[in-house]
Amino acid sequence: MTIDENIFSYTAKEETYEDGTPIIKEGARGDWVYVILEGKAKVRKMTSKGMVTIDSLAEGDIFGEMILWGGGQGVRTASVIAEGRVKVGVLDTEHLRRDYSSASPRIKSLFRSLISRLRDTTEKAVSMAVES
Amino acid sequence: MTNQTTDTLTPFRLHYRKGDLIVKEGDYGISMYKILSGKIQVLVESGDLEIPLATLEEGDVLGEMIFLHRNIERRTATARALEDSELEVWHPDMIAREYEELPAILKRIADQALVRLKRMNKFIPRLIEKGRVTKIPPKPKDPWASQRRFYRKKVGLPVVMKATKAVKGGLMEGEVRDLSLGGAGVEIRPKNPEKFPYKEGHVCEVQTTLPNGKEIVFKAEIRSVRRGDVPGALFLGLSIVDIDDRSNKDLGFFLMPA
Numbered sequence: 366m367t368i369d370e371n372i373f374s375y376t377a378k379e380e381t382y383e384d385g386t387p388i389i390k391e392g393a394r395g396d397w398v399y400v401i402l403e404g405k406a407k408v409r410k411m412t413s414k415g416m417v418t419i420d421s422l423a424e425g426d427i428f429g430e431m432i433l434w435g436g437g438q439g440v441r442t443a444s445v446i447a448e449g450r451v452k453v454g455v456l457d458t459e460h461l462r463r464d465y466s467s468a469s470p471r472i473k474s475l476f477r478s479l480i481s482r483l484r485d486t487t488e489k490a491v492s493m494a495v496e497s
Numbered sequence: 498m499t500n501q502t503t504d505t506l507t508p509f510r511l512h513y514r515k516g517d518l519i520v521k522e523g524d525y526g527i528s529m530y531k532i533l534s535g536k537i538q539v540l541v542e543s544g545d546l547e548i549p550l551a552t553l554e555e556g557d558v559l560g561e562m563i564f565l566h567r568n569i570e571r572r573t574a575t576a577r578a579l580e581d582s583e584l585e586v587w588h589p590d591m592i593a594r595e596y597e598e599l600p601a602i603l604k605r606i607a608d609q610a611l612v613r614l615k616r617m618n619k620f621i622p623r624l625i626e627k628g629r630v631t632k633i634p635p636k637p638k639d640p641w642a643s644q645r646r647f648y649r650k651k652v653g654l655p656v657v658m659k660a661t662k663a664v665k666g667g668l669m670e671g672e673v674r675d676l677s678l679g680g681a682g683v684e685i686r687p688k689n690p691e692k693f694p695y696k697e698g699h700v701c702e703v704q705t706t707l708p709n710g711k712e713i714v715f716k717a718e719i720r721s722v723r724r725g726d727v728p729g730a731l732f733l734g735l736s737i738v739d740i741d742d743r744s745n746k747d748l749g750f751f752l753m754p755a
Contacts, residue, residue, distance in 0.1 A: 371601040415678075415749035420613065430606050456602075464603060469595045471587065474531060476607060478558035479565075482551050483610050486617040493624050 376454035382447040391444040397455050398429045404451035410443045412495045434480045508585045513578040522575045528586050529560040535582020539574050548622045564589050565611050649677040656705040673705050680736040684725050711747045715740035
């Protein structure tokens, strides 16, 4: 996936993380949404049997966006950890929230439904995967 | 029912009774359905098995894959009413223009969510079909020195260590004082602390027994060697470089905060 100019207009600042450093931490309160500008990262969750990797992120991937939809008491649902050195864009979350809130009720229903389905299905897949 | 402009398309409602099929996987379709009341089961079929993926309730939207994904024309799952339900039908024209007008970044977020959801949806039936679990092994990589998020416990466990490359010194015995997912702090009482053969960078095989009786083994790199608290003792800082899945699981379980 490539980055288009539209994303840059939302980027408030850029940050660099070294290999192994968490960019967002599961369970912590989160305020920011990010995009990977360069490099890779892993999405990991803690389970009853240790940490599991549930996804890989590359250039252009947005993460941390779950907080836009609240739920889960406003805490991060997974950790995102830099794989090698990673450069991320920190997005203007207020701008995103404003854009989202000016969408029509139907669009909002669609998003809410999609995100909550993703959250539930991920939980289900992860808990099934660790049962052994 | 439909008027000139899409703005005045009137959505109509469908009533389903418990057990009714709403859409079937593979059907051609274009509409989305908003759940006004009731409960809908989303599932996929695999041979004789019905594999539930999600339960939708009031406010949820069904059928979004066809709308959001340009290349999909057929239903990716079957939906059935778990109880009497009322659905509002959304013709794509009703929201296509609103959706197109969204800032690209929000559309990108929706596309991403869709790709992730599809991936999870594919993963679940595979787990069930195999009848056993595809293990996603945890692999802790962070250095022992890192305090962040690693579970850490003070312990007093017997330990045996030996170097993986021939180092004259043979086996070492001692006590693990500090244990985490990334490493350990070990106290050793060698015969001759002044001429201790193991140095920073050496990799050792470590064997210790957890309080619950489970024995764990791992390979660790010596990161630091310093004098211990007691005369004649040395304290080694170890960083785990390799650990088998079972030991890692047992370690993880042990270190979980009570």
